[in-house]
Amino acid sequence: MIIIGVRGLDAFHRVRNTRRLKFDKITERLLNDSLYAQLLMKIPVDRMSSVRGPLYDASRDIVWEKYGLKAIEHDGAELKKAVRVLLSGNRFICPGKLSNGKYTDFKADLPFCAPAIIEIASTLFFCPDAVTPLADEFFTSSIKTGVEATQREIPEVMAALLATIAGAAIHEGLHGVRATLRKNGGFNADTQVPLYAVHLQTLKELSAIGRHKILGYLFKTAKVYHVQAMADKTKANTLVNPATAGMSIIL
Numbered sequence: 001m002i003i004i005g006v007r008g009l010d011a012f013h014r015v016r017n018t019r020r021l022k023f024d025k026i027t028e029r030l031l032n033d034s035l036y037a038q039l040l041m042k043i044p045v046d047r048m049s050s051v052r053g054p055l056y057d058a059s060r061d062i063v064w065e066k067y068g069l070k071a072i073e074h075d076g077a078e079l080k081k082a083v084r085v086l087l088s089g090n091r092f093i094c095p096g097k098l099s100n101g102k103y104t105d106f107k108a109d110l111p112f113c114a115p116a117i118i119e120i121a122s123t124l125f126f127c128p129d130a131v132t133p134l135a136d137e138f139f140t141s142s143i144k145t146g147v148e149a150t151q152r153e154i155p156e157v158m159a160a161l162l163a164t165i166a167g168a169a170i171h172e173g174l175h176g177v178r179a180t181l182r183k184n185g186g187f188n189a190d191t192q193v194p195l196y197a198v199h200l201q202t203l204k205e206l207s208a209i210g211r212h213k214i215l216g217y218l219f220k221t222a223k224v225y226h227v228q229a230m231a232d233k234t235k236a237n238t239l240v241n242p243a244t245a246g247m248s249i250i251l
Helices: 006-020 024-032 034-041 048-066 076-093 115-126 156-171 189-204 208-233
Strands: 097-099 102-104
Touching (some): 048 115, 076 097, 076 102, 076 156, 076 189, 115 156, 115 208, 156 208, 189 208
C-alpha cells in the first residue's frame, strides 16, 4: 500500500514529540515500523500548513540557485524552456547540468541525488540552524542484515517530500516569470500530492539494495554538506603562492 500526501512530514514531528513526552514504546515503533509510521502520517491534517510553509520557504531559493534558474530568470523565454526541461519526466531528481535549455551530464542511475535535493535535506534537517533538526537515531536502515543494516538512510517518505519541494520550486517559473509566494505560504498540497506519489512509487520500484544505497548516500552527503560547504568557503586562493607572496615588496 502506498501512503500518499505531503502531510506525511507530520510523522517526523510526532517522533520528536513522543521523545519529548517520553513515550518510548511509541517512539521505538515509529522508528522501526515504517508502515506504522506511514499510517500515522495520514492522521493530522490541520497542522500541515504551518509545517510545509517554513520548509518550502527555506528551500525554494536553493532550488533556483542549484539548478541554474536564478541565472536566467531575467529571460522569460529561456526560463520557461529550462523549467519544462527539468520537469519533463521528473529528470530534476537526478544530477545534471542545465545548459542552453538542455539538462546535460544527466545521471539517470542516481535518482534523488541531485545536488539541490541534498542541500535542501541538509538545510532542513542537518545543518546547525536546521529548520527541523533531526538526530541520527531517527534514521535507520531498510536492510536488516549484514553491514548494510548499520548504514543509516533518509526515509523513503522524506526523500519523496524533498523531491516534491524541489519540483514545486522549479514549477514557479513555468510561465517564464517566477511566481511570488507569500511568506511561509508553502505550496498547494492538493496539486503536489500526485507528484509526491510518483516520487514515492519511483523509490518503491527500485531494488532493495539500490534504494538503500541511494537513500544512504542522501543521508551521508546531506549530513556533511554544510561542513563541506564551509570548508570550501574558507579555502585559500590557489592562485596565490604562499612561498613567494609579498617577497618582492621593499619596505
